[in-house]
Amino acid sequence: MPLQNADAIISRPYRDRQVIVLGHDHAARDETPVEAKLSDYFRHNALTGASPSLWLKRDYWTDSRNYGIFGYAFDRLRGRTGSGDGGNGSNGRLVRVDGADIERIVDFPPGHPRYDVAYVGHPLRPQKYVPMANFHRAMFVDKFFELTHILTALGAREISVNYSSDRGGKKGGSVGFSMAEELVGKLETSAETKNVRKSSGELKATFEPEGEPALPDDLAWYPHETAWRSVARSRLEGGLNTIEVALRYEDDFGINGKVAAGLKGFGIELGGHFEEFERTVWRFSGTFA
Numbered sequence: 001m002p003l004q005n006a007d008a009i010i011s012r013p014y015r016d017r018q019v020i021v022l023g024h025d026h027a028a029r030d031e032t033p034v035e036a037k038l039s040d041y042f043r044h045n046a047l048t049g050a051s052p053s054l055w056l057k058r059d060y061w062t063d064s065r066n067y068g069i070f071g072y073a074f075d076r077l078r079g080r081t082g083s084g085d086g087g088n089g090s091n092g093r094l095v096r097v098d099g100a101d102i103e104r105i106v107d108f109p110p111g112h113p114r115y116d117v118a119y120v121g122h123p124l125r126p127q128k129y130v131p132m133a134n135f136h137r138a139m140f141v142d143k144f145f146e147l148t149h150i151l152t153a154l155g156a157r158e159i160s161v162n163y164s165s166d167r168g169g170k171k172g173g174s175v176g177f178s179m180a181e182e183l184v185g186k187l188e189t190s191a192e193t194k195n196v197r198k199s200s201g202e203l204k205a206t207f208e209p210e211g212e213p214a215l216p217d218d219l220a221w222y223p224h225e226t227a228w229r230s231v232a233r234s235r236l237e238g239g240l241n242t243i244e245v246a247l248r249y250e251d252d253f254g255i256n257g258k259v260a261a262g263l264k265g266f267g268i269e270l271g272g273h274f275e276e277f278e279r280t281v282w283r284f285s286g287t288f289a
Contacts (some may be wrong), residue, residue: 003023003096003097003098004095004096004097004098005097005098006097006098006101006102006105006106007105009095009097010105010106010126010127011126014121014123014126016095017095017121017126018094018120018121018253018254019094019095019118019119019120019121019132019255020094020095020096020097020118020119020121020129021094021095021096021097021116021117021118021119021268022096022097022098022099022102022113022114022115022116022117022119023096023097023098023099023115024099024115094118094263099113099115105127106127106128106129107125107127107128107129108129108130109130109131109138112131112271113129114269114271116267116268116269117131117132117268117269117270117271118131118132118263118268118269118270118271119131119132119271120132120135120253120255122139122142122220123139123253124220124221124224125220131270131271131272132255132259132260132263132270132271132274133260133270133271133272133273133274133275134271134272134275135253135255135275136249136252136255136275136276136277136278137179137275139249139253140179140249140280141179141182141183142220142221143221143247143249144179144183144247144282146219146220146221146222147221147225147228147245147247147284148187148205149216150215150216150219150222150228150232151231151243151245151284151286152207152209153213153214153215153216154213154214154215154231154232154235154236154288155209155213155235155288155289156207156209156243156286156287156288156289157206157207157208157209157286157287157288157289158204158205158206158207158286158287159204159205159206159207159243159284159285159286160202160203160204160284160285160286161202161203161204161205161247161282161283161284162201162202162282162283162285163179163201163202163203163280163282183203187203187205209288209289213235213236213288214236215232215236227245227246228245231243231244231245235288240288241287241288242285242286242287242288243284243285243286243287243288244283244284244285245283245284246281246282246283246284247281247282247283247284248280248281249278249279249280249281250279250280250281252277255277256276256277257274257276260274
């Protein structure tokens with residue numbers, strides 16, 4: 001698979017750049033258009049099998065066409081089959097990117113990027129990528145702090161968060177409780193926070209509002225959240241003094257255990273232990289100053 005330039009990647013629609021993997025500088029750059037077909041993955045049979053001498057060569061094992069239906073399925077995932085674009089993945093979810101100078105263009109968490117690790121793009125911030133292993137956690141934390149930032153900018157004095165998770169209709173999933181521990185620490189270090197405490201199933205934080213209520217800049221999720229917009233409008237236009245709004249995380253963006261297992265099967269790391277998507281609803285209540 002040819003390496004793609006990072007500048008070109010982030011300008012694509014999300015569906016065409018969702019998952020990236022950093023390739024080594026010496027990776028092949030075959031620009032010849034090839035349309036992979038299912039028959040290409042069954043080149044060898046009992047009579048025309050590969051010579052045993054090929055089994056000792058690394059190139060044999062890195063060619064997905066030698067894995068039959070499994071290789072075909074993997075190339076479908078990364079956009080190679082039927083693309084007619086030389087396997088560069090421009091029409092697929094997985095794109096192999098040139099690592100040269102990528103950190104100038106793409107925002108990664110500390111310690112990243114690393115070669116042969118799958119990174120998933122933020123659906124609303126084109127320059128932000130995180131390891132696939134903690135994609136869902138990172139997106140939820142991002143939504144949490146955006147909503148908290150909106151409420152404090154609108155003049156919140158106290159916010160209570162009731163957290164529960166819904167997996168298969170069962171309340172109290174692991175994501176809600178483990179996430180709460182992480183968020184308490186981050187809230188305590190925020191300049192906006194006066195005090196924060198956690199009890200069973202609930203976070204409470206108090207703030208010292210400054211200035212007139214206003215919406216903050218650089219909001220990603222807000223335009224897509226009807227309930228958030230309703231609270232903001234009621235506060236700015238009607239002087240709303242109570243907070244009742246939900247933080248919902250209900251879309252896995254196509255990143256799930258099957259995708260993660262498929263990538264690991266072909267030697268691509270996830271950047272840690274993969275955390276499955278869990279449908280989560282946290283309910284915010286409180287008062288404005």
